[in-house]
Amino acid sequence: xxxxxxxxxxxxxxxxxxxxxxxxxxxxxxxxxxxxxxxxxxxxxxxxxxxxxxxxxxxxxxxxxxxxxxxxxxxxxxxxxxxxxxxxxxxxxxxxxxxxxxxxxxxxxxxxxxxxxxxxxxxxxxxxxxxxxxxxxxxxxxxxxxxxxxxxxxxxxxxxxxxxxxxxxxxxxxxxxxxxxxxxxxxxxxxxxxxxxxxxxxxxxxxxxx
Numbered sequence: 001x002x003x004x005x006x007x008x009x010x011x012x013x014x015x016x017x018x019x020x021x022x023x024x025x026x027x028x029x030x031x032x033x034x035x036x037x038x039x040x041x042x043x044x045x046x047x048x049x050x051x052x053x054x055x056x057x058x059x060x061x062x063x064x065x066x067x068x069x070x071x072x073x074x075x076x077x078x079x080x081x082x083x084x085x086x087x088x089x090x091x092x093x094x095x096x097x098x099x100x101x102x103x104x105x106x107x108x109x110x111x112x113x114x115x116x117x118x119x120x121x122x123x124x125x126x127x128x129x130x131x132x133x134x135x136x137x138x139x140x141x142x143x144x145x146x147x148x149x150x151x152x153x154x155x156x157x158x159x160x161x162x163x164x165x166x167x168x169x170x171x172x173x174x175x176x177x178x179x180x181x182x183x184x185x186x187x188x189x190x191x192x193x194x195x196x197x198x199x200x201x202x203x204x205x206x207x208x209x210x
Contacts, residue, residue: 018039018040018041018042018043019040019041019042019182019208019210020037020038020039020208020209020210021037021038021039021040021206021207021208021209022035022036022037022206022207022208022209023035023036023037023038023054023087023204023205023206024204024205025054025056025087025202025203025204025205026202026203026204026205027202028199028200028201030200030203033056033057033058034054034055034056034057034059034060034061035054035056036052036053036054036055036060036061037052037053037054037209038050038051038052038053038054038078038206039051039052039053040092042069044069045069046068046069047066047067047068047069048066048067048068048069048092049064049066050064050065050066050067050078052064052065052078052086052087054087061078061079061080061086061087063079063080063081065078065079065080065081068112070110070112071093072091072108072110073090073091073094073106073108073109073110073126073128073151074091074109074110074111074112075088075089075090075091075109075110075111075112075119075126075153075170076088076089076111076112076113076119077113077116077119079113084113084115084116084117085113085116085117085118087204087206088170088188088190088204089183089186089188089206090151090172090174090186090188091174091183092182093176093181093182093183094147094149094176094181095181096147096176096177096178096179096180096181100130100133100147101130102130102132104129104130105127105128105129105130106127106128107125107126107127107128108126109124109126109128109151109153111124117166118155118162118166118167118190121155121160121161121162123155123156123161124153124154124155125153125154125155126151126152126153127151127152127153128149128150128151129149129151130147130148130149131148131149131150132148133145133146133147133148133178134146134148134175136175136184136185138184138207138208139209140209140210141208144177144178144184145177145178146175146176146177146178146184146185147175147177147178147181148173148174148175149172149173149174149175149176150171150172150173150174151171151172151173151174152169152170152171152172153169153170153171154168154169154170154194154197155168155169157193157194157195161193162193162194163193164193165192166192166193167190167191167192167193167201168191168192168193168194168197169190169191169192169193169194169197170188170189170190170191171188171189171191172186172187172188172189173186173187174186182208183208184207184208185205185206185207185208186204186205186206187203187204187205188203188204188205188206189202189203190202190203
């Protein structure tokens with residue numbers, strides 16, 4: 001009986017430790033080229049256990065992996081162990097205790113992938129801005145009060161930096177739960193090098209399902 005009670009007490013912690021995000025990927029023409037889900041388990045506070053099941057026309061991301069759980073604003077890719085790039089994510093968790101107002105901004109963003117073909121460049125400069133508190137509707141949660149952050153990153157154009165076909169500008173719209181600080185929705189757009197930064201290369205959308 002004691003073992004049964006202990007098991008029942010543990011169910012909530014396991015049930016809520018894993019977040020499942022719906023993924024949609026689009027190419028430069030705006031066509032849907034990949035979709036699926038990304039499960040991120042944060043039971044271990046220092047690491048994230050990730051299960052990606054994303055299927056695409058030309059490229060799929062189907063793997064299980066583990067990544068460090070880094071605090072603060074950061075940009076990194078969910079990727080297989082033998083890959084240099086994958087699904088880009090900006091900051092899974094923010095501190096909800098931060099006092100956001102119309103004047104809030106931050107330039108402290110860490111790029112975590114040192115082998116990434118684009119984000120390993122040390123010339124990246126980021127600017128994170130608070131866009132406001134917004135109410136979003138989710139199928140499984142109803143209406144949720146969110147913190148909307150808008151982030152722009154750009155790097156230099158030239159040798160050893162952004163060259164033809166590379167990513168030189170990143171725009172991210174992120175919505176976080178106002179109470180917990182958890183990422184609820186993200187729209188991440190990658191653009192070409194300056195001065196052609198208006199050319200969209202890809203767009204990735206993550207939306208929390210569970």
